[in-house]
Amino acid sequence: MSLDFAATTPLTATEEARRQIEICNACRYCEGFCSVFPAMTRSKAFADGDLTHLSNLCHNCRGCHYACQYTAPHEFDLNIPAALAEVRQDSWERLARPQALARMFHERGVAMAGLLVVALTLFFALIAAARPTGGEGFYAYMAHNMMIAIFIPAFVAPLALIGLSLRDYWREVGGGRVRLRHLAKAGDMAGRMKNLNGGHGDGCNFEDGDRFSQKRRIAHQLMMWGFLACFAATSSGTILHYVFGWYAPYPLWAPPKLLGVPGGIAMVAGAIGLAALKLRADPDLGARRVWGGEMAFIVLLGAVAATGLALYAATGTGAVGPLLAVHLATVMTLFLLMPFSKMIHGFFRFTALVAEAGKLEKTR
């Protein structure tokens, strides 16, 4: 006699994850790999919100899958990384607003490319039609005030939408009061990407089957820290411009270049690494339907950084105009798609880590 796991109707992502996590929770051999398993062992039954939380804690390191005695062809047919990836992906799309945009851009790299074309057209047209009479460096092609007028709303509006999504997420997973120490713990976890270290520090399983490697962790951190450095570079430029009246172009030792150049190089290296690793990894251990969208997102990030570096390298040449248009178009696409692309993972994962820091305290 055995329990029939075959369902008459296909399970939803959440139902399938619940089926799998209940089996997982009766085994618990994988406890040391990551943040998911200690969180899982707090419960015997899993509400939808619990699964949303577990899925966003999962960083897809795949250690549990390669260690699992119950993966196919075993009849229990566990694939925890994929099951949680589906729930996680679902949560990003369900909690986004508008949901339709999220569904379109997460799944389709082509949609992302389409938006990029629109942005390119916009910036070439602007440079052609509204080229300022004065200004130095790339401000000779587009006035600083115009850039600000375009990019502040293009940045703030998506962030506001993300804020609303995260509020809904917090409610759904039953997050408690946020303390500074929860933020600090989450920052430490993300800063060192502890959830990709395998628990033993030798890294995760990704591009080379059940062998552990640090490559994905390194590539991700190059991308993440590179992105943050570039973001800081841009912010510092804005501050220098408005607070200190010091206008671009900046020398190499000034914060915009000091942060931006290494940040850009790190992002390009990270993007190449992440894309190469993704090509070698087993797509069945993730959310398969968004593979294309994820890959397009990596390419977009790489393009943002590469065009930024190219723009710097082209200083003083005739290439500045077209390169500026391309760079601004990639940045615009990235900003606009923050709520609707893989970019959202950073916000959700960090929020999940903060929520988990609070939940851990409650159980102690």
Add this chain to the structure above:
Amino acid sequence: MTRYSDLYDIAVVGGGNAALCAAITAAEAGARVIILEGAPLPYRGGNSRHTRNFRCMHRGPMSPLTGAYEEDEYFNDLMLVTKGKTDEHLARMTIRTSEECLPWMQDHGVRFQPSLSGTLSLSRTNAFFLGGGKALVNAYYNTAADLGVTIVYEAQVRHVHREGQAITHLDVEIAEAPPVTIRARAFVLASGGFQADLDWLARAWGPSARNFLIRGTPYNRGVVLKDMLDQGADSVGDPTQCHAVAIDGRAPKYDGGIVTRLDCVPFSIVVNRDGQRFYDEGEDTWPKRYAIWGRLVAAQPDQVGYALIDAKSIDLFMPSVFPPIVADTIPELAAKMGLDPAAVQTTVSAFNAACRPGTFHPTELDGMATEGLDIQKTNWARPLDTPPYYGYQLRPGVTFTYLGLKVSDSAQVHTPDGPITNLWAAGEIMAGSILGQGYLAGFGMTIGTVFGRIAGKEAAAHVA
């Protein structure tokens, strides 16, 4: 099949922990090694893939183990479970050697869990594999591959050719193709017991064994063990016995592993097919009693038991993978489980009436005992009076068999005419040399690691 026509230095039969330890040790000594694993790749590793920890002697704190666990304490723990049915010389040698195994395991890719938050608290005596036994098996296969060991899956060894006191070659069916000959200068047998061969179990135990569930790999069918016994190899261990625990009756026939465990017995009453209790459910804490319940259930009609609990106890044990049967009354629960409602109600009423007040303490012997029953429950006896009521079906789940090859402390296989000069054995196939009955958590992996390494070293020295 020309690629197997070469002469290997060492052929290792089996692909679990002991086989891998032997292959790695031999390859590191410079030998050319082939592993013949009977299972296909996803199921490689035998019962090792279901294991979780390694019981290890240590004289002081040794990561990840805390405190100290000295030879005498370890040996006494072993003697308690085997009731003295153990070879003291081999057992003590195994225990002493376990200490040097732990760093060796770490050096060969095994990662341990720093600490454990679950219900078992064994951080002093047992080192837990991060990710469990399959993670250990994966690590060893990678290490073996890096050392140049040839690994063949779905390689069923049908016959071990013995000429006098030496082994000449093996007949091997690879992926169900006609047998090929694999020649080597030395051989290590690490192909497990016979618990997955239900016919053999039925011959040994009786026809009721066909109702047993096999907790581990379906590939341990004892083909090589039987072949060696037929050729007169010395054997050890009770041929009629297997180690069985009570598991969830809805578990798969094979390979259900850890998640089929049921820890609810101490907080339940357990009845048989006829609705009658048959043993003291509260005799001792569950870690000390789970091993006898397989045998107890095996002795009941149809080899089945039914554990009944009420809402007071549902959160006192680890969840099973299968949800319990739930009902608002005892007769309804009995009916849902296919039992006679009147008989079960009578049993429960008599049990409830025999319970006495006291202070319930789920984690220690609380002395809350029934009075006046033929079969008392001597601890944790609380009336079943708080709906909803829950029920789990129990069946015997076979873990391993005791019959095996008798080996010397150099892991060499013997016959009445003396040792076979180029044959060694490790793991479950020879564990009966040390474990006469009972089981000690994590000791199987200790035997496999210790004897696998000895077998690999001896075989490599033989061909050097």
